[in-house]
Amino acid sequence: GAVVSQHPSRVICKSGTSVKIECRSLDFQATTMFWYRQFPKQSLMLMATSNEGSKATYEQGVEKDKFLINHASLTLSTLTVTSAHPEDSSFYICSASRGRPQDTQYFGPGTRLTVL
Amino acid sequence: EDQVTQSPEALRLQEGESSSLNCSYTVSGLRGLFWYRQDPGKGPEFLFTLYSAGEEKEKERLKATLTKKESFLHITAPKPEDSATYLCAVQGKDSSASKIIFGSGTRLSIRP
Numbered sequence: 001g002a003v004v005s006q007h008p009s010r011v012i013c014k015s016g017t018s019v020k021i022e023c024r025s026l027d028f029q030a031t032t033m034f035w036y037r038q039f040p041k042q043s044l045m046l047m048a049t050s051n052e053g054s055k056a057t058y059e060q061g062v063e064k065d066k067f068l069i070n071h072a073s074l075t076l077s078t079l080t081v082t083s084a085h086p087e088d089s090s091f092y093i094c095s096a097s098r099g100r101p102q103d104t105q106y107f108g109p110g111t112r113l114t115v116l
Numbered sequence: 117e118d119q120v121t122q123s124p125e126a127l128r129l130q131e132g133e134s135s136s137l138n139c140s141y142t143v144s145g146l147r148g149l150f151w152y153r154q155d156p157g158k159g160p161e162f163l164f165t166l167y168s169a170g171e172e173k174e175k176e177r178l179k180a181t182l183t184k185k186e187s188f189l190h191i192t193a194p195k196p197e198d199s200a201t202y203l204c205a206v207q208g209k210d211s212s213a214s215k216i217i218f219g220s221g222t223r224l225s226i227r228p
Contacts, residue, residue: 002162006159043219049215105216107161110157110159
C-alpha cells in the first residue's frame with residue numbers, strides 16, 4: 001500500500017510554455033499533498049503544502065503565481081509551472097499523506113523538467 | 117527552528133562491512149522521525165518512522181534507532197544494492213499539516 005504516482009516522468013519544453021505535472025495517490029486518500037524541488041546532489045526543498053479543497057500554502061521564496069497548485073480531490077494534486085524558464089529546470093517530486101499528525105509522507109517517483 | 121544534520125555526507129564500504137549513519141536533530145517536541153532511501157533520479161522510498169526515544173525498527177539489513185537527540189541507521193553486512201542516498205527527516209509538534217524537515221542525506225556506496 002501507499003503508492004504515489006507522478007506523470008509525466010520526464011518533460012522537455014520550450015521557454016515561455018506552461019507544464020502541468022500530476023500527482024496521484026493510488027491506494028489511499030491523501031488529505032495533504034506536498035510538492036518538492038530537488039537540485040543535483042542536494043536534498044529536497046519543500047515548495048508548497050496543499051490540502052484537499054483548500055488553497056496551497058507556499059514556502060517563503062516560492063512564487064505562487066508561477067507554481068500553481070491544485071488539489072481538487074483526495075487522490076490528485078497538480079503542479080503547473082507557468083511561463084517556464086531554463087532556471088525552472090529541476091527534479092520535481094510530490095508526496096502524499098493522510099494528513100493526520102505524525103503521518104508518513106509517501107513520495108512519487110519524480111518528474112524531470114528541462115526547459116530549453 | 118527545527119534542524120536536521122546527517123553524517124557522514126558520504127560513506128564507502130566494502131560489501132559485508134557493517135556501519136551506521138547518523139541523524140542529529142533539534143526540534144521543539146518530536147512528532148516523528150522518518151528514514152527514506154533515494155536512488156538517483158527517483159523519489160524517496162519510505163523505510164521507517166520512529167516516534168519516541170528508545171524505539172527501534174528493522175527491515176532486512178537495516179535497523180533504525182532513536183534517542184532524544186539523534187537517530188542511527190545501522191546497516192549490517194551491506195550488499196551493493198544497498199547503495200543509495202539515505203535521507204532523514206523530522207516532524208516537530210509545532211509544524212503544521214504533517215510538514216517535515218529533511219537532512220542533506222548520506223550517500224552510501226557499497227563496493228563488491
